Structures are given as structure tokens and as C-alpha cells.
Amino acid sequence: MTVRTHKLKKIIDIVVRYLVPVFLTVLLVGYMFHKVNFGEMMAIISQGVDYWWILAAMILSVFSHIVRALRWRLQLRSLGATVPFMALCCSIFGCYAMNLVLPRLGEFWRCTYISRRGRISFSTVLGSMVADRLMDSLTVLFLLLLTLVVANSAIISFMDRYPIGRDMLSLLYSPVFWGALILTVIAVIMILRHYGSTGPVRRLKGFGSDLWKGFWAVSKMKGRGLFLFYSLCIWGCYFIQLYVAFFAFDFTARLCAESSLGYGLVPCLVAFVLSSIGMAIPSNGGLGPWNLAIMFGLSLYGVTEAQGTAFSMLQWSGQTVMLILLGVFTMIYIFIDDKKRNRALSVS
Numbered sequence: 001m002t003v004r005t006h007k008l009k010k011i012i013d014i015v016v017r018y019l020v021p022v023f024l025t026v027l028l029v030g031y032m033f034h035k036v037n038f039g040e041m042m043a044i045i046s047q048g049v050d051y052w053w054i055l056a057a058m059i060l061s062v063f064s065h066i067v068r069a070l071r072w073r074l075q076l077r078s079l080g081a082t083v084p085f086m087a088l089c090c091s092i093f094g095c096y097a098m099n100l101v102l103p104r105l106g107e108f109w110r111c112t113y114i115s116r117r118g119r120i121s122f123s124t125v126l127g128s129m130v131a132d133r134l135m136d137s138l139t140v141l142f143l144l145l146l147t148l149v150v151a152n153s154a155i156i157s158f159m160d161r162y163p164i165g166r167d168m169l170s171l172l173y174s175p176v177f178w179g180a181l182i183l184t185v186i187a188v189i190m191i192l193r194h195y196g197s198t199g200p201v202r203r204l205k206g207f208g209s210d211l212w213k214g215f216w217a218v219s220k221m222k223g224r225g226l227f228l229f230y231s232l233c234i235w236g237c238y239f240i241q242l243y244v245a246f247f248a249f250d251f252t253a254r255l256c257a258e259s260s261l262g263y264g265l266v267p268c269l270v271a272f273v274l275s276s277i278g279m280a281i282p283s284n285g286g287l288g289p290w291n292l293a294i295m296f297g298l299s300l301y302g303v304t305e306a307q308g309t310a311f312s313m314l315q316w317s318g319q320t321v322m323l324i325l326l327g328v329f330t331m332i333y334i335f336i337d338d339k340k341r342n343r344a345l346s347v348s
Helices: 005-034 038-046 050-079 085-099 103-117 123-148 152-161 163-172 174-195 200-220 226-249 251-258 265-278 287-301 305-347
Strands: none
Touching: 038 305, 050 085, 050 226, 050 305, 085 103, 085 287, 103 123, 123 152, 123 226, 123 265, 174 200, 226 251, 226 265, 226 305, 251 265, 251 305, 287 305
């Protein structure tokens, strides 16, 4: 590889990793506020909001991070690694705080910090995190299927109402779409088989291998039942913190009061699943795709765009403030912890 090619590759990597997420964030936020009357949204936020519910949602979010640390400790122990629990908690706190600055930066820092703190190989820590994320992806897929069942009528009516929805429905019933999908799968298999020695294909196969190893490690480790229980608790906390925030606004609290909608559980589940999928789009702390997904979900139940934006922005802001506070706590903990360990090493 020439120096010029190496520099070009480095520039492309920086653009894809850092600039594209920032661009997506700005684009989606701009689109969101272009569709919404900003004055109406601010009037909704400034009048009639019960901020105690937002505070309760912020506190609940901390428990989800703590349980995630418990689940990660279980994984690391199955790999023969022992790390102080507080260090694991702070690695989760710091991970999400750093993702506010640059998407996916937190995951890299989280693995690096635990690798150094626990004196574990970086690849071991990374493999455990792959399994962690894979479990999250499977959970979102399950919740999506559940939502399509329990909220089928609302989703169908929304799709019938909007052109993009009708297009999506017609696409799912189109033989051309399924034919193209099958041909794409066949083409991918052929490329992997005949061009397996090339750099890009090797990297793709390596990524798939890491995913499989992470999944296999979880399926064979001791305490699988506890791992599943922790996973249920994590996503239960995520759901409950969003459901609690529903009571902060009159228009979402009304959804919870209507027994025909399952006391708000179904509308909240729809918004929750769509926002979880939106988080897969790289952006700073989910800003933009998460908000639009929440707006889309609430609109299925008659919530206006201004109301949906007000709800999503206030809930997102509350969670962001909590992440910043946890990030500050993490920095203080690491500073004190490093001083204690250095002092212990000097005495010994």
C-alpha cells in the first residue's frame, strides 16, 4: 500500500467514523424542527409539564447501567477475568457519556479501560462486548415482532394514511422485492466463497466470526439463566423509564389512562421499539433518529408533531443531563482509583 493510498484510507475512515454521524445528527434534527412549529413546541414544554416524572425517568436510567455492569461482570468471569464492580459500572457510565460526543467512541474507551484496569487482553474484553451487543440486538428483534402483533391495527392504519406507509406495505407483498433479496443473498455467498482471500472480505468474515464467538461464549457459559434475567432487567428499566416519562405530559398521560390501550403500555411499547431501532443510526447520543422515532410512534395514537417533539426533546435532554453527571462521576472515580493503586504499588 502506497503512502498516498494509506493517507486516503485514513481520511475516509475519519469521515465515516466521525463526520458522517455528526452530519446525520444535524440533518435529522433540522428535518425534525422543519416539520414542527418551534413556538408551539416550546409552549408545550413551558406549560403543564410535571418534571418530577422526568426526574424519576432519569434516576431509573442509572439502574439500567448498573444492571448492564452486573451482566458484563458475569460474562468476564466466565472468561476467567475479574474486574472491580465499580470499575465496570463506571465503564458503562463513561461509555454512554462519551457517545454523546462521538458515536461508538464510548465502546472503544470502555473496552480499553477495562482491559487496562483488569489487566485483561483487549480482544477478550472486545469479544465479551460483542456478545453484550448481540443480546441487545436479539432483544430489539423480539420486541419488534411483539409490537407488530399487539399494535398491528395502529401500524396498519398509519401506513394506510401516509404514502410512505402504503409504499412499504406494497413492497412487502412485491415478488420483485423478495426476488431481489434472494439474489442479493446468493451474490453475497458467491463473493465470500470466491473472493475470500481479499482484504475487505477477510475483514467482513472476521467480523462475522467475532459475532459468532461472542454468541457461542454466552450460550456455553455458566449462569446463562442469570444472564437472561439481567438482560430482562436492563430492557425492563429502559421501557419503564420511558413509560414513567409518559406521565409528565397531559397528552401522553391520557394514553395511559385509556384502558382500551392497555393503560398506555402498547403506545409506549411502539414508541420504545421504534426508538430502540433508531438508536442503531449513528448520531450523537441518539439525537435526531431517536427523537423522530418517538414522534413517529406517538403519532400512531393521535399525538401531534409538536407534542411528540416536545416529549422527545425533554425526555432526551433529561437522559443527557444524567449521562453528563455520570460521566463526571466516572472521571472522579478513575482519578481516585488510579491514585490508590499507584500508592499501593509504591508501598509494595
